[in-house]
Amino acid sequence: MVHDEYDPFIDEIARELRQPVTLDAQFDSRVMAAIEPAVIPIRVHQTSRRAWYRRTFAFSASQLGGMAAAAALVGVVAMSALREGAVPLRDTVRATGELQLQPVANVTRAPSTRLVQQQFIIIAPSATSMSLVGDFNDWDETRNPMRRVSEDGAWSITLPLTPGRYEYQFEIDGKIRITDPTRPQASSDFGSANSVVTVDFRE
Amino acid sequence: MTLSQGLPLQNDGDADVVARVLGGDSGAYAILVGRYRAQFSRYAVRMLGNREDAEEALQDAFVRAYRSLARCDDPERFGSWLFRILANRCRTAGTRRGRREKTFVRDEIALLDASHDHPEDATAWREEIQRALLMLEEDQREAFLLKHVEDLGYEEMAALTGVGVSALKMRVKRACERLRALLKEVQE
Numbered sequence: 001m002v003h004d005e006y007d008p009f010i011d012e013i014a015r016e017l018r019q020p021v022t023l024d025a026q027f028d029s030r031v032m033a034a035i036e037p038a039v040i041p042i043r044v045h046q047t048s049r050r051a052w053y054r055r056t057f058a059f060s061a062s063q064l065g066g067m068a069a070a071a072a073l074v075g076v077v078a079m080s081a082l083r084e085g086a087v088p089l090r091d092t093v094r095a096t097g098e099l100q101l102q103p104v105a106n107v108t109r110a111p112s113t114r115l116v117q118q119q120f121i122i123i124a125p126s127a128t129s130m131s132l133v134g135d136f137n138d139w140d141e142t143r144n145p146m147r148r149v150s151e152d153g154a155w156s157i158t159l160p161l162t163p164g165r166y167e168y169q170f171e172i173d174g175k176i177r178i179t180d181p182t183r184p185q186a187s188s189d190f191g192s193a194n195s196v197v198t199v200d201f202r203e
Numbered sequence: 204m205t206l207s208q209g210l211p212l213q214n215d216g217d218a219d220v221v222a223r224v225l226g227g228d229s230g231a232y233a234i235l236v237g238r239y240r241a242q243f244s245r246y247a248v249r250m251l252g253n254r255e256d257a258e259e260a261l262q263d264a265f266v267r268a269y270r271s272l273a274r275c276d277d278p279e280r281f282g283s284w285l286f287r288i289l290a291n292r293c294r295t296a297g298t299r300r301g302r303r304e305k306t307f308v309r310d311e312i313a314l315l316d317a318s319h320d321h322p323e324d325a326t327a328w329r330e331e332i333q334r335a336l337l338m339l340e341e342d343q344r345e346a347f348l349l350k351h352v353e354d355l356g357y358e359e360m361a362a363l364t365g366v367g368v369s370a371l372k373m374r375v376k377r378a379c380e381r382l383r384a385l386l387k388e389v390q391e
Contacts, residue, residue, distance in 0.1 A: 010379050013386065014351040016329050017336070020241065021248045023258055031236050031262050035229060035269045138267055 115160035116199050120146070120168070122180065125153030127172045132157050134168025134194075141171045167194035221278035224269070232269055239282055242353070243289055249348050250293040252337045260296045264289035287363055294341060335385040339378050342366075346374035347382070 024030075120132050130146040136159065137143040146155040155170075167186055169177040179185055180195035187193060217238075223231040240261070247257035268275070268285045275284050336344055345364070349355045350371075357368045364371070 007379065009383060009386075010351060013332050013382060016332050017249055017348070017352045018245075019329070021245050021254070021257075023240065023244050023254065023261075027240065027244075027258060027262070028233060028236050031265045032230070032233055034262060034266045035232060136270075138270065 115162055117158050118161045118197065118199050119156060119158040120170075120180070121154060121156045122146070122170050123152060123154045124170075124172055127153065127155065129173055130155040131171040131174075132159070132168060133171050133177065134166050136161060136166050136168070141174065146170075161199045163199050165196065165198045167196055169194055217281040218278035221272060221275060221281055224272055229269075232265075235281060235285075236265055239285055243286065246286075246348060246353060247289060247293055249333070249336060249352060250344060251296055252333060256296050260292040261289060264292045267292075283363060290345065290363065293345075331386060332382075335382050338385060339381055340374075343374045343378035343381065346371050347378035350375045351379075 122130065124130060130148075131141040132144040132146055133139045133141050144157055144159065146157040148154070149156045169179055171177050179193055180197075183195040183197055185193040186196045217235065220231050220234045224235075243264075244257060244261055247261050248254060251257045251260060264285060268281075268288050275281060277284070336347070339347065346360065346366075349360045349363070350357070355363070357371055360366075360371050361368050366374075
């Protein structure tokens, strides 16, 4: 049993540590500037959908850049909900440990406050876990784990997003991040590539 | 507005501000930043030991909270929710920093403290305290700050950290013992 007892020495230490600290005078402005380009976190129940079709793309591990970690991904097939105009797969596999990801504040403010249900799908039969990471979740792999939805290893997640442009990747087994081969790519701030999806408002 | 020596974990009117932000008035978020900046920054600075890391962690916490605001189930307790995000960011930052060489610049301490009337000895003493604090295990440092600096009760600490009361008491006890040992050496 641990009992708290008054200790003048500890109290003296605590008193010193309670002294206020000062932050940069521009701190509040920086915070507000950081949130301005972000997705408006509006709680809206009205959503819209439209019919979309799926395309399937296959690639082999050799295309993934030859990283040892990618060997486990032989046969991975990516399938994305969505639009035509997919670009060829590029060498986009990177070891997570090398990344110093920061939010990419490139999401434009949506003119509409309505949310659009956007589905992301990838097929990775040998994966044991899959997460969607992007600027909509601060590239935090813990926030949008994907669900395995088929025997052949399809992983899916549907997110409500405000209309806008988003960059994202898939994280496999908490180790490897790859781009979506069905989507256009953009260079990230870290010299690598991210997939890009533009979410449009749909009546 | 609740005024206390410790963390301002709940402020009257937070729910109204959250509702405004969720309704599209993103500028209203500045009200929440202003309410929680001061004392949360103190916690972050004490946890991380320097203003640069603390500002980064605090800004990150505010931005993450904003982007996840629709998932704040109890807007009346926005402060508690934000603090949990900040505590996680401090742990992450501490882990990351732990891999770097820990440096502590004397001038940094003087810069951190808002009071300007401390004699040299007082500044040096505070520097030693902060240095000793950084030598604690991270979970002990967190528990010590919440208990003795932010004046939280163990039940509230448990709710914030997800750690049991008994474990928290043990962490505080060990932190006190370690600090006493480290700082007694300085005094002798």
